[in-house]
Amino acid sequence: xxxxxxxxxxxxxxxxxxxxxxxxxxxxxxxxxxxxxxxxxxxxxxxxxxxxxxxxxxxxxxxxxxxxxxxxxxxxxxxxxxxxxxxxxxxxxxxxxxxxxxxxxxxxxxxxxxxxxxxxxxxxxxxxxxxxxxxxxxxxxxxxxxxxxxxxxxxxxxxxxxxxxxxxxxxxxxxxxxxxxxxxxxxxxxxxxxxxxxxxxxxxxxxxxxxxxxxxxxxxxxxxxxxxxxxxxxxxxxxxxxxxxxxxxxxxxxxxxxxxxxxxxxxxxxxxxxxxxxxxxxxxxxxxxxxxxxxxxxxxxxxxxxxxxxxxxxxxxxxxxxxxxxxxxxxxxxxxxxxxxxxxxxxxxxxxxxxxxxxxxxxxxxxxxxxxxxxxxxxxxxxxxxxxxxxxxxxxxxxxxxxxxxxxxxxxxxxxxxxxxxxxxxxxxxxxxxxx
Amino acid sequence: xxxxxxxxxxxxxxxxxxxxxxxxxxxxxxxxxxxxxxxxxxxxxxxxxxxxxxxxxxxxxxxxxxxxxxxxxxxxxxxxxxxxxxxxxxxxxxxxxxxxxxxxxxxxxxxxxxxxxxxxxxxxxxxxxxxxxxxxxxxxxxxxxxxxxxxxxxxxxxxxxxxxxxxxxxxxxxxxxxxxxxxxxxxxxxxxxxxxxxxxxxxxxxxxxxxxx
Numbered sequence: 001x002x003x004x005x006x007x008x009x010x011x012x013x014x015x016x017x018x019x020x021x022x023x024x025x026x027x028x029x030x031x032x033x034x035x036x037x038x039x040x041x042x043x044x045x046x047x048x049x050x051x052x053x054x055x056x057x058x059x060x061x062x063x064x065x066x067x068x069x070x071x072x073x074x075x076x077x078x079x080x081x082x083x084x085x086x087x088x089x090x091x092x093x094x095x096x097x098x099x100x101x102x103x104x105x106x107x108x109x110x111x112x113x114x115x116x117x118x119x120x121x122x123x124x125x126x127x128x129x130x131x132x133x134x135x136x137x138x139x140x141x142x143x144x145x146x147x148x149x150x151x152x153x154x155x156x157x158x159x160x161x162x163x164x165x166x167x168x169x170x171x172x173x174x175x176x177x178x179x180x181x182x183x184x185x186x187x188x189x190x191x192x193x194x195x196x197x198x199x200x201x202x203x204x205x206x207x208x209x210x211x212x213x214x215x216x217x218x219x220x221x222x223x224x225x226x227x228x229x230x231x232x233x234x235x236x237x238x239x240x241x242x243x244x245x246x247x248x249x250x251x252x253x254x255x256x257x258x259x260x261x262x263x264x265x266x267x268x269x270x271x272x273x274x275x276x277x278x279x280x281x282x283x284x285x286x287x288x289x290x291x292x293x294x295x296x297x298x299x300x301x302x303x304x305x306x307x308x309x310x311x312x313x314x315x316x317x318x319x320x321x322x323x324x325x326x327x328x329x330x331x332x333x334x335x336x337x338x339x340x341x342x343x344x345x346x347x348x349x350x351x352x353x354x355x356x357x358x359x360x361x362x363x364x365x366x367x368x369x370x371x372x373x374x375x376x377x378x379x380x381x382x383x384x385x386x387x388x389x390x391x392x393x394x395x396x397x398x399x400x401x402x403x404x405x406x407x408x409x410x411x412x413x414x415x416x417x418x419x420x421x422x423x424x425x426x427x428x429x430x431x432x433x434x435x436x
Numbered sequence: 437x438x439x440x441x442x443x444x445x446x447x448x449x450x451x452x453x454x455x456x457x458x459x460x461x462x463x464x465x466x467x468x469x470x471x472x473x474x475x476x477x478x479x480x481x482x483x484x485x486x487x488x489x490x491x492x493x494x495x496x497x498x499x500x501x502x503x504x505x506x507x508x509x510x511x512x513x514x515x516x517x518x519x520x521x522x523x524x525x526x527x528x529x530x531x532x533x534x535x536x537x538x539x540x541x542x543x544x545x546x547x548x549x550x551x552x553x554x555x556x557x558x559x560x561x562x563x564x565x566x567x568x569x570x571x572x573x574x575x576x577x578x579x580x581x582x583x584x585x586x587x588x589x590x591x592x593x594x595x596x597x598x599x600x601x602x603x604x605x606x607x608x609x610x611x612x613x614x615x616x617x618x619x620x621x622x623x624x625x626x627x628x629x630x631x632x633x634x635x636x637x638x639x640x641x642x643x644x645x646x647x648x649x
Contacts, residue, residue, distance in 0.1 A: 184530050185624065205530030206624050208588060226532050228619060229592065250596055250620060253589040266593060271600030271618060273593035294593035310590055316549070317590055338549070340587040354587055361586070384587055429588060 027107075027164040037074040038164060040067060041105035041131070044078045046090025048114035055146075056089075056113045059124065059153055063111075065193055066157035066171045069409075071394075071416035072164070076105045091127055097134045106132050109160060120146045124153070128160055138163055150195060151436075158435075170389045174433040175396055176200070176210040176219055177407050180426035187221055187234075192409075194421040200234065201241070209429055211254040211263075213280075216434045220244065220263065222252040231265065231282065244282035249273075255299045255307075256280070264288075264298035264307050275309050277324065288326035299344045299351070301368070308332070308342035308351050319353050321368065332370045341385055344368075345412070347392035352376075354384045354397075363397050365412070376414030385429050388412075396420070396430040519571060519649070526645065533647075535577065540567045541644035544602065545637065548583070551597040553605050561602065564644065565609035575648035578602050580620045581627075583636035588622055595620030602642040617647070 027038055042064055045056040060078075067073045078086055085103055090112040092099075100108050111126030121143055128137040140159065144152045154171035161169030170192050179188045179199075187201045187210050201207045203225060210221040219234045223241075230246040231254060245251040249268025256263060260280060267276035267285060274289045275298045289295045293313030300307055308321050316337040322329040333339040338356035345351065350365045350372075357375070361382040366373045377383040381401035388395055393412050398405045404425025410417040420430075523536040541564050544557035553561065568574055580599030582591040599618035607613050628635035 183528070203530050206621070208592075208622075208624070224531050224621075224624075249618070250592055252592050266589060268596055271596065271603065273596050294590070294597050296593040297587065297589040310587070312549075312590075317586075338586065340590040356586075382585070 038072060038107060039074045039076055039105040040107040040109060041076040041081070041100060041103045042067070042078060043081065043085065043108075043110055044089035045110075046112040048090070048112050050117065051113060051115040055115060055122070055149075058149065059111070059113050062150055062153040062193070063109075063157055066154060066169070067160070069193055069416075069418065070157070070161055070169055070171075071411040072161065073107075074105075076103065080104065091125060095127065095129070095136075097129055097131065097136075100129070101131055101134070103131070106130070107164070111156075115146060122146045122149060122152065124156060126156060128163060150191070154191075154193075167391055167393070168435065170391060170394060170435070172436045173390060174436070175407065175409075175420060175430050176212055176433070177396075177398075177420075177430040178208060178210065178428045179423075180428075185428075187219065188427075190421055194419075197421055197423075200236070209253045210431045211256055212431045212433045214256055214258060214260045214434060216436060219431070220254045220256075222254075231263075233282075245278055245285070247285070253297050257300050258302050258304045264300055264309075266296055266298070275307065275322075275326075288322060288324070290326070297341050299342045301344045302346050302348045306344075306368075308344050310340045310342060310353075319351065319366070321351075330370070332366055332368075333373075334370075335373060339364075343386050343388055343395075345388050345392045346390055350412075352386035352388065352395055354386060363395065363414075365395075374414070376410065377417070379417075383408075387430050387432055389432050390434045396432060398428045398430065515570060523646065523649075535645040535647050536649065537643075537645055538567075540564075541576065541646070543641050543643045546598055546640045546642070548636070548640065549586070549594065551580075551594060551601050553601060558605065561605050562609060565606055565611055568606070568611050568615065571649070573649060574646055575615045575617075577617045577619055577645050577647050579625070579643045579645060580618065581625055581639055581641050581643060582623045583639040584623045584626060584631070585636065586623075588624075592620050592622035595622045598640075598642050 045060045047053045047056040064075050064077065067075050081103055085100065091110045108129040108131055109126060111124060114123050123141060123143045125141045127139045130137055142152055142155055151172065157171045158169040173192045174189050175192065176187055176189045178185050184204045185206050185208065186199055187207050188197060188199050190197045203223065206224040208222040210219050212219055217236055219236065221232055222229050223232050226246065228246065228248060229250050229252050231244040231251040232241045233244045234241040245265065247267060249271065250266050250273050252266045254263045254265045263278050263280055265276055265278060266273045269287060272291055273294050273296060274287050274291065275295045276285045276287045278285045288307065293311045296310045298307050298309045306321050306323055308319060310317050311320050317340050318331055319333040319339050319342045320329060320331050332351065336355045336357065339353055341354040343352045349368060351368055352363060352365045354361050355364050360380065361384050362375055362377045363383045363386045364373060364375050379401040381399055383397055383399045386395050386397045394409055395412055396407055396409050399408045405428050406423065406425050407420040407427045407430045408417050409420055519538065519540065522538040522540045525534055526537055527534045542560045544553065544560050578599045580595035580597065582595050599620055603616045603618050606616060626639040628638045
């Protein structure tokens with residue numbers, strides 16, 4: 001699936017104009033609970049020479065959508081510009097910053113694309129300009145096969161986000177999730193922007209709880225293929241899957257250790273679900289919990305020292321934290337009587353979970369010390385299975401707000417909630433890949 | 437002379453009479469062994485009768501037993517037929533093997549977020565245990581199911597616990613643990629696809645499938 005995507009890519013980036021040196025100024029503190037979206041002016045891109053105009057239009061569409069989806073920007077589309085500026089396309093030579101000051105944005109991004117017809121290599125060039133301080137921030141060129149156009153544009157969006165927020169964007173990441181297919185549930189993959197939807201299991205079984213490995217090469221999931229919920233591993237650049245953990249009873253809900261060497265899982269002992277750690281090849285199970293209740297949904301902390309999980313030992317499901325030996329247990333949630341599905345932010349500070357309010361399930365975050373509870377969803381319907389982006393700036397989750405369950409993405413502060421794909425629904429259990 | 441002859445004749449007759457009268461005395465002596473034989477004979481006949489009675493009794497018992505065996509066999513056959521008639525083979529794409537659902541093994545239900553056996557459901561489990569005792573070859577799998585609400589992973593744990601508490605109840609009724617396996621389907625296999633309390637109540641269940649008969 002990724003075979004056609006990563007290894008064959010021949011990509012190199014040439015810095016041909018770098019005005020700001022290594023350390024970028026942070027225009028947006030996106031970790032603040034709320035922030036104002038930065039308005040960015042996006043004139044038309046230009047197809048140079050004999051490059052088909054459809055190519056620059058395509059680049060514009062992907063780029064504009066990436067910037068929008070990041071949640072950090074208000075994109076000023078070329079159609080919204082004053083008449084004189086509306087007609088301008090590509091990188092003006094010379095680029096007169098003063099012309100653009102009243103274009104309605106604080107940032108300006110211009111670019112062009114050229115296609116080499118023999119090799120089918122495309123060259124994308126762009127400039128980023130600060131209209132308030134009236135200076136160029138960056139000018140770069142990126143080149144690769146036209147087949148990888150989407151990926152190339154995502155790299156550009158990533159770079160722009162890096163320049164303006166101090167951290168790379170998530171545009172080259174992917175999400176895996178479960179999709180109902182009649183009676184069965186199969187695992188699908190989509191890009192962060194909802195493009196390139198691919199079905200990666202085709203076994204007609206019940207396939208659940210995918211977990212993307214930290215190196216991006218594998219997905220571990222639970223399947224009922226052998227009439228028991230066993231753990232399987234799928235290598236994304238190879239065909240086929242193999243069975244990893246198959247004790248009688250549950251082998252489910254895997255969470256990778258940050259170093260990718262171990263998995264925390266739900267494993268049955270004496271007919272009860274416990275939290276256990278296994279090696280990532282499926283061997284050497286060690287139980288961390290000891291039959292105090294039904295234990296579920298382990299999630300590893302980014303420093304590898306702690307595991308958050310859900311337990312009903314107090315009479316109702318609540319979120320707990322313990323160390324990787326099962327000691328130093330503490331309860332995190334006290335509000336509400338149904339809190340499940342913890343997911344530890346890769347930044348380490350917050351834990352997202354699913355809690356019931358009235359008859360509905362909503363996404364919350366809480367500090368790892370149990371303080372600062374925040375409710376992030378408020379639409380009607382059930383919102384479940386939160387999972388963080390690898391940079392900790394987004395949360396993916398499933399929601400039934402429009403009927404059938406769909407994957408949504410939002411900023412970690414709850415802003416900018418949008419469905420991942422335009423699918424009809426039946427989606428659940430998202431897991432996020434690292435950046436590719 | 438005539439008178440004298442007559443007297444002699446009378447005497448003779450008298451003597452003869454005496455002689456004849458002495459005869460029974462002689463017979464009595466002779467008859468003593470003959471009575472013992474008769475008793476022996478009687479005992480023999482008694483034994484014979486008893487033997488015949490015993491044989492008859494044995495024959496009758498055998499016939500009764502045979503009849504009982506035949507009746508049992510007929511009943512077994514009938515029960516087997518009854519079981520066979522109750523079975524629905526269930527083959528699920530993507531899940532290995534064929535199992536059978538039986539109308540003889542009744543599904544039980546649970547309260548939201550609970551796995552304890554309710555009193556009414558305990559009665560159903562007693563009936564199910566009786567069925568398992570009637571068919572000692574049956575091996576079953578108990579499937580624990582949940583309604584759609586709540587998290588998939590938590591519901592897997594809850595379904596596991598529902599199956600286990602059902603299994604433990606059957607064990608307490610004398611069913612061997614070797615005959616029972618469990619599986620949790622969490623919220624993945626609802627009976628009723630609805631999104632309301634009625635559907636949810638139906639879906640929170642422990643269901644029985646036969647894996648060997």
